[in-house]
Amino acid sequence: MAMWGGRFSETTSQSVADFSESISYDQRLYKFDIQGSKAHAAMLGASGIIPEATSKAIIEELDKILERIEKGDFEFKQSLEDIHMNIESALIDKLGNEGARVHSARSRNDQVALDIRLYLRDEIKNIVELLKEFQKALVFQAEQNIDTIMPGFTHLQHAQVVSFAHHLLAYVEMFSRDIERLEDCAKRINVLVLGSGAIAGTTLPIDREMVCKLLNFERVSRNSMDAVADRDFAIELVNALAIFTMHCSRLSEDIILWCSQEFNFIELGDAFCTGSSLMPQKKNPDVAEITRGKTARVYGDLMALLTMCKGLPLTYNRDLQEDKEAIFDAIDTVKKILSVYPPMLGTLTPKKANMEKAANDPALMATDIAEELVKLGVPFRNAHHRVGSYVKYCKDNGKNLDECTLEEMQITIPEATAEFLTLFDPRKSVAKRNIVGATGFEQVAKQVKFWQDKLK
Ligand code: ARG
Numbered sequence: 001m002a003m004w005g006g007r008f009s010e011t012t013s014q015s016v017a018d019f020s021e022s023i024s025y026d027q028r029l030y031k032f033d034i035q036g037s038k039a040h041a042a043m044l045g046a047s048g049i050i051p052e053a054t055s056k057a058i059i060e061e062l063d064k065i066l067e068r069i070e071k072g073d074f075e076f077k078q079s080l081e082d083i084h085m086n087i088e089s090a091l092i093d094k095l096g097n098e099g100a101r102v103h104s105a106r107s108r109n110d111q112v113a114l115d116i117r118l119y120l121r122d123e124i125k126n127i128v129e130l131l132k133e134f135q136k137a138l139v140f141q142a143e144q145n146i147d148t149i150m151p152g153f154t155h156l157q158h159a160q161v162v163s164f165a166h167h168l169l170a171y172v173e174m175f176s177r178d179i180e181r182l183e184d185c186a187k188r189i190n191v192l193v194l195g196s197g198a199i200a201g202t203t204l205p206i207d208r209e210m211v212c213k214l215l216n217f218e219r220v221s222r223n224s225m226d227a228v229a230d231r232d233f234a235i236e237l238v239n240a241l242a243i244f245t246m247h248c249s250r251l252s253e254d255i256i257l258w259c260s261q262e263f264n265f266i267e268l269g270d271a272f273c274t275g276s277s278l279m280p281q282k283k284n285p286d287v288a289e290i291t292r293g294k295t296a297r298v299y300g301d302l303m304a305l306l307t308m309c310k311g312l313p314l315t316y317n318r319d320l321q322e323d324k325e326a327i328f329d330a331i332d333t334v335k336k337i338l339s340v341y342p343p344m345l346g347t348l349t350p351k352k353a354n355m356e357k358a359a360n361d362p363a364l365m366a367t368d369i370a371e372e373l374v375k376l377g378v379p380f381r382n383a384h385h386r387v388g389s390y391v392k393y394c395k396d397n398g399k400n401l402d403e404c405t406l407e408e409m410q411i412t413i414p415e416a417t418a419e420f421l422t423l424f425d426p427r428k429s430v431a432k433r434n435i436v437g438a439t440g441f442e443q444v445a446k447q448v449k450f451w452q453d454k455l456k
Pocket of ligand 1: 026
């Protein structure tokens with residue numbers, strides 16, 4: 001008979017047990033379930049709800065159960081449904097009636113909400129650390145490539161010349177916001193929900209502040225119905241992870257393009273690429289591709305959580321058990337990406353000559369000419385038009401922008417001086433963008449230094 005079997009006269013059908021169990025996946029919460037139960041038992045003892053000696057015995061036995069689980073010496077039973085009842089039942093096996101006191105003033109509804117919060121609080125810390133390693137790998141490459149120049153793209157068309165480091169640091173910025181989002185959502189996760197009972201709290205004189213302190217939460221929840229019903233904190237977290245994978249996916253797309261024969265801007269280490277079973281010449285950037293692919297499943301996890309919650313009347317409904325696989329999958333997927341990406345970036349070798357050659361296209365300096373005109377007092381819109389006409393003149397005459405004489409240039413740009421013909425140097429074009437946030441070498445060097453200091 002199940003632990004809740006008092007009002008039942010038949011046992012659960014096997015197909016229902018198979019269908020409704022969560023122990024096959026929520027067993028990974030064991031550490032947090034035990035941590036929560038220990039704090040709860042300590043409080044029950046201190047508040048006189050159970051004898052002090054019983055509280056002590058429960059806490060000691062919970063430690064033994066933890067040890068057994070870590071040694072692989074604990075049998076998780078499907079008939080006990082979930083991690084909460086597996087551990088409680090093991091406690092009762094050892095302590096009999098003393099163990100049966102642990103669930104006083106508690107429900108699995110507040111217990112599971114507590115466990116997920118403890119688990120996510122822990123994982124956020126791990127992920128933030130890994131994300132910083134990711135940033136470090138990018139900053140390391142940036143440091144080596146401040147004066148590596150390449151065409152920057154808009155619409156996947158050559159736009160203006162940029163420093164390769166500037167491109168890499170763009171992702172460092174994105175990841176720093178991902179970290180902020182994770183840390184921000186940790187604030188809302190860091191609330192003690194235990195003590196909410198199944199829905200309405202308890203008639204027993206529990207000390208929630210004590211449990212809150214023991215478990216290092218920021219504060220206790222104010223509304224028991226909200227506490228057992230909502231999973232917005234998990235949705236927020238998976239949303240932050242989905243945004244992070246979106247950023248990774250874009251970086252992956254850049255890397256995939258750069259590895260292609262058409263771009264030929266970088267080479268990745270052999271250890272981080274795979275070959276084709278058919279075409280002997282192939283070396284594919286599979287890590288980047290799989291990352292781009294895995295982004296889709298994290299979006300799927302986010303959609304699953306949002307959809308799972310949208311039609312639920314307050315408060316707890318068993319649907320909420322389905323939160324775990326989506327949460328775990330998002331976290332596992334992100335951790336997998338984080339374990340492989342930074343070392344892969346360490347093997348990235350830029351093909352500087354190819355990048356520079358692509359950057360050495362005078363058309364990329366068209367904006368510089370327009371801005372030179374602005375310096376001479378020409379309104380930008382007119383300057384833009386004149387340079388546009390010059391580009392057309394060059395195209396019509398089969399010339400590059402730097403292949404005309406000053407007289408030819410003056411046909412469309414009457415203000416042009418001899419100096420204008422020197423504006424087609426891609427390095428100078430980058431160097432001149434010497435304002436905060438721009439790609440000028442001096443600025444990028446400052447940004448590299450900023451991140452190095454921050455990530456120390
Ligand atoms: N395994 C359940 C879950 O993950 C625990 C809570 C079950 N509560 C209940 N009243 N059946 O949500």
